[in-house]
Amino acid sequence: MTYKDAGVDVTRGYAAVAAISEKVKSTFTSGVLTDIGSFGGAFSLAAFKGMEEPVLVSGTDGIGTKLKLAFMMNKHDTIGIDCVAMCVNDILCSGATPLFFLDYIATGTISPNAIAEIVSGISQGCIESGCALIGGETAEMPGFYKTGEYDVAGFCVGIVDKKDMIDGKNLKEGDVLIGLASSGIHSNGYSLVRKLVDITKIDLNEYSEDLAQTYGEALLKPTRLYVNSILALKKDVTIKGMAHITGGGFIENIPRMFSSDLSAKIDLETIKKPAIYKFIEKASNLTQKELYNTFNMGIGMVVAVGREDAAKSIAILAEAGEVATIIGEIVPGNKEVIF
Numbered sequence: 001m002t003y004k005d006a007g008v009d010v011t012r013g014y015a016a017v018a019a020i021s022e023k024v025k026s027t028f029t030s031g032v033l034t035d036i037g038s039f040g041g042a043f044s045l046a047a048f049k050g051m052e053e054p055v056l057v058s059g060t061d062g063i064g065t066k067l068k069l070a071f072m073m074n075k076h077d078t079i080g081i082d083c084v085a086m087c088v089n090d091i092l093c094s095g096a097t098p099l100f101f102l103d104y105i106a107t108g109t110i111s112p113n114a115i116a117e118i119v120s121g122i123s124q125g126c127i128e129s130g131c132a133l134i135g136g137e138t139a140e141m142p143g144f145y146k147t148g149e150y151d152v153a154g155f156c157v158g159i160v161d162k163k164d165m166i167d168g169k170n171l172k173e174g175d176v177l178i179g180l181a182s183s184g185i186h187s188n189g190y191s192l193v194r195k196l197v198d199i200t201k202i203d204l205n206e207y208s209e210d211l212a213q214t215y216g217e218a219l220l221k222p223t224r225l226y227v228n229s230i231l232a233l234k235k236d237v238t239i240k241g242m243a244h245i246t247g248g249g250f251i252e253n254i255p256r257m258f259s260s261d262l263s264a265k266i267d268l269e270t271i272k273k274p275a276i277y278k279f280i281e282k283a284s285n286l287t288q289k290e291l292y293n294t295f296n297m298g299i300g301m302v303v304a305v306g307r308e309d310a311a312k313s314i315a316i317l318a319e320a321g322e323v324a325t326i327i328g329e330i331v332p333g334n335k336e337v338i339f
Helices: 010-025 066-073 079-092 112-129 190-200 215-220 227-236 249-257 276-284 288-292 307-319
Strands: 054-062 097-107 132-140 150-161 176-181 241-244 262-266 299-305 324-332
Touching: 010 112, 010 132, 054 079, 066 079, 066 150, 066 190, 066 215, 079 097, 079 112, 079 150, 079 227, 079 241, 079 299, 097 112, 112 132, 112 150, 112 227, 176 307, 190 215, 190 276, 215 276, 227 299, 227 307, 241 249, 249 262, 249 288, 249 299, 276 288, 299 307, 299 324, 307 324
Parallel strands: 097 132
Antiparallel strands: 054 150, 097 150, 176 299, 176 324, 241 299, 262 324
């Protein structure tokens, strides 16, 4: 019996590497020291010699059950963006500039075409974030994953001078919370979303007037990347705290920026929810607390700045292409969110 007889065809792996080679190389920056196929990806930190105390910041994440919708629609070219965004948006909250990214794709049977589409999205996310895709792994695991299914995870590393880290220590009462609009649901809450799709029996390929696209297109819309906007803001404004609104929504994520006994007071009237949330609210009948503890509800990132910097911050973010709005303020409290 051969390895192929057991379900693993190494030639498919070779074909997948060949299919993604150019996409991966398109992400390379000046710091990349190794080529595709090395046992380890190497990255030079020479460009950061001027930092007083350079600190590496790392993050890892996956895409979750949003992948199930990609399987259902046989559309694999955007979920790689989600994987990158979930990682780089997290390390941004510490003030780090992304340097490099690694991916892990596991599947029952390698499809070179599907792998190429996935990595195409990962490469696009890396290019938009200014980080290099310097390594990865594609694992063929017959019997572990169903035919046509896979999982994708990523890992990124960024750098920041210790004195410039965003840690929430200087947050105080009266500071302003600015919300950056999300592109949609991003990559959290999809176990519930898929249940709603099943219950309502909507056709993912059906065009919706409310959404101005199909349900599938709205639900697969990739997570927004905030790297360039936040780095532009950081150049001219002191960012006191940041929260990436992922799993746990507002209620769990905003308090993560606090290092003292403070709370966030949010004005829900300032938040413009993407149209897809109309479907979710109606189909789920969730309470307001449940919605804001599950989804981003239209805000993908929250930035805390001094009140004196609020108008300037919104102008910088708008120039960078963000829809940014003051959604609340810091108040005395016990690390909670007050609506």
